[in-house]
Structures are given as structure tokens and as C-alpha cells.
Amino acid sequence: MKREFETDVAIIGAGPVGLFAVFECGMLKLRCVLIDALDAVGGQCTALYPEKPIYDIPAHPAIEAGALVSQLEAQIAPFAAPRLLGRRVERLAGTAGGFELGTDHGDVVRAKAVIIAAGAGAFGPNRPPLAGIEAFEATGDVRYYVRRREDLRGRRVVIAGGGDSAVDWALALQGIASSIMLVHRRAKFRAAPEMAARLDAAAAAGEVELVIPYQLHGLHGVDGRLEAVEVAALDGRTRRLEADVLLPFYGLSMDLGPIAGWGLDLELHRVRVDPATGQTNVPGVFAVGDVVSYPGKLKLILQGFSEAAVAAHAIHPIIFPNEALHFEYSTSKGVQPHG
Numbered sequence: 001m002k003r004e005f006e007t008d009v010a011i012i013g014a015g016p017v018g019l020f021a022v023f024e025c026g027m028l029k030l031r032c033v034l035i036d037a038l039d040a041v042g043g044q045c046t047a048l049y050p051e052k053p054i055y056d057i058p059a060h061p062a063i064e065a066g067a068l069v070s071q072l073e074a075q076i077a078p079f080a081a082p083r084l085l086g087r088r089v090e091r092l093a094g095t096a097g098g099f100e101l102g103t104d105h106g107d108v109v110r111a112k113a114v115i116i117a118a119g120a121g122a123f124g125p126n127r128p129p130l131a132g133i134e135a136f137e138a139t140g141d142v143r144y145y146v147r148r149r150e151d152l153r154g155r156r157v158v159i160a161g162g163g164d165s166a167v168d169w170a171l172a173l174q175g176i177a178s179s180i181m182l183v184h185r186r187a188k189f190r191a192a193p194e195m196a197a198r199l200d201a202a203a204a205a206g207e208v209e210l211v212i213p214y215q216l217h218g219l220h221g222v223d224g225r226l227e228a229v230e231v232a233a234l235d236g237r238t239r240r241l242e243a244d245v246l247l248p249f250y251g252l253s254m255d256l257g258p259i260a261g262w263g264l265d266l267e268l269h270r271v272r273v274d275p276a277t278g279q280t281n282v283p284g285v286f287a288v289g290d291v292v293s294y295p296g297k298l299k300l301i302l303q304g305f306s307e308a309a310v311a312a313h314a315i316h317p318i319i320f321p322n323e324a325l326h327f328e329y330s331t332s333k334g335v336q337p338h339g
């Protein structure tokens, strides 16, 4: 069903930073509509690592990514921002004070300003080029995200990749998967030193089998049900690894998708902004979170939160040109739902 909205600010992307942008805008009485290509809010936190603890959110010594998203949802609930989920924004036209956005479902959002909080863009995993992989993806026997560790209880798991995700999951599935094999084409892993040391210990204890230096070569099974993963060494030797599930962790493709065609100043798949305002080269279009580029930018949730506050304050005069904005603490004004 096509939907139409008229609002002050259209927020593209409902990752943690897009969600917090609803709060910061709401506190300044700016009405928002939130749009995301995924059918759940939370961006990378929900799609990639909901059960992992995050340790660098201020005042939370540790908080699971999924719990952080739930807390953000509770924080923005008073502002009741309409959501368009499972809809990708394809089109952006207009100028400050009068933008029109169009989604792949034909929805139209008219907004006076736009915040792009699109993270890595319409992100997707890098898929290994293995014959017939689609059938195994359809059953979930090849999967790129682990939503719940428990789903893998008692299963024989092969993990492929040499970075943080591959190593973290090899460790996180100990005691849950019935066997864990980690395939990497080099002998050395590109993981944080502490995690690499823990992996060495797990391998020495026989809890994780390191299949190195090998790379994925083929999949065996019937009707999408995985029976074994074939791996090959550089010299052509192959091995058959009996398995129920393959988790390839070859990183995310950084495809900005349609955003790349909106006339924005880009730098290596990211949108350049003025860090003092969050504004892009197109007046009225702002960007926050992982999608932005400026000197000193860190791809951290906490920095994205601060960018959301900066952008909301910079947008206020576009929506209320005749009102001076008096800076106020939340402790003074409280949280007031829109009337």
C-alpha cells in the first residue's frame, strides 16, 4: 500500500543514529518521518549483531546492541514518528523548505528538510561466489547474520573469513555449536589482538578447528540442506568439511545505492558534510552517522548521536525561520510529545 506523508524532517535510515535523530528533532518540536529499507529498526545493530555487547556507549558499561535499539525506541516513543519500514528511498528532489522523497513502494514523503542516516547505505553482505549458493541461502544453511546464537545450538558450523566478525563468532558459538571450523585463506587473522589470542587458546583446546590456509570452494547438499563445505588450498588440495551451517563473513558491501545519484558531494562512498551543522552540499539536506565524512569522523554510535543533535539544531531555522532557538537542557524542558 502506498503511503503519503507531509512532515518537517524526513529521516532516511532507522539505524541507532536515525532513531536518535527522531529524539533530537522531537525535542526541538520538529516532526519526523522515519524510513528504512529493512523491515525492522536498528540498522547494523539489529541486522548484524543484536546479541553482542557494546562497551562504548556512555553510561552503559555494556549493553547488547538489541537492547540499545529497544532503549532508543522507548526514548523516541513520545514523539510517535510515523515509520515506513521495508521501503527504500529511491528519489530525492526539491530544495530546502520543499523536498519530495519517493520509495521503491511508491510512497511519497514531503519534507522541509532531510536527514540522511543511511549508514553503509542499503548494506548487504559480500557473498562468496559459490555455485548454487542461493538454494542454501534460502534455507538459512548459508547465512550472513546470526540473529540468535541459540538457533545454532547443536549444529556443525563452518565460519569463513579472517576479520573481527569471523573470529568473534567462532568464539561466541563455543558451547553452543556442536563443532566449529574457521576457514581463512591466510594463517594470520585480522582481528583485535585480544580476540586473536582467545582464538589461539580455543584452537589449542580443540574447541575451534582452524582450517588455514584454505578458501571456500564448493557446497554439498540436497534441496538447499547443507551437508558439507568444500575448501581448497592455494596448491589445489581440497578438503571436505561436514557441516550443517556455513557463516561467511567477508564484510559488507558499501553501496550507497540511490543516494549516490542525488547530487551530493561524496568521498569514498560517504557523504561529505560540514561538521559544524551536518549539512551536505545541498542546502536542507543533512547527513549523520556512519554515512558521513569529515575530518576526524569516527564510525562510532556515540559520535553519530552527537551529529544528530548538531543537525537538529541546524535544521530548526529552516522549519521555524521566525523563531529564535534558545538552547535548553532536557532537564529544564522535559520531553513533550508533539501537540
Ligand SMILES: Cc1cc2nc3c(=O)[nH]c(=O)nc-3n(C[C@H](O)[C@H](O)[C@H](O)COP(=O)(O)OP(=O)(O)OC[C@H]3O[C@@H](n4cnc5c(N)ncnc54)[C@H](O)[C@@H]3O)c2cc1C
Residues within 6 Å of the ligand: 012, 013, 014, 015, 016, 017, 018, 019, 035, 036, 037, 038, 042, 043, 044, 045, 048, 049, 053, 054, 055, 056, 087, 088, 089, 090, 117, 118, 119, 120, 121, 122, 123, 165, 256, 257, 258, 259, 288, 289, 290, 291, 299, 300, 301, 302, 304
Ligand atoms: C559487528 C559490529 C560491531 C560493532 N561494534 C560497535 C561498537 O562496539 N561501538 C560502536 O560505536 N559501533 C559499533 N559498530 C558500528 C555501529 O553499528 C555503527 O556505527 C552504527 O550502526 C551506525 O549507525 P547508523 O544509524 O549511522 O547506520 P546503520 O546502523 O548502518 O543504519 C543505516 C540504515 O539506513 C538504511 N538505509 C540505507 N540506505 C537507505 C535508503 N536508500 N532507503 C531507506 N533506508 C536506507 C539501512 O537499511 C540501515 O538500516 C559495530 C558494527 C558491527 C558490524
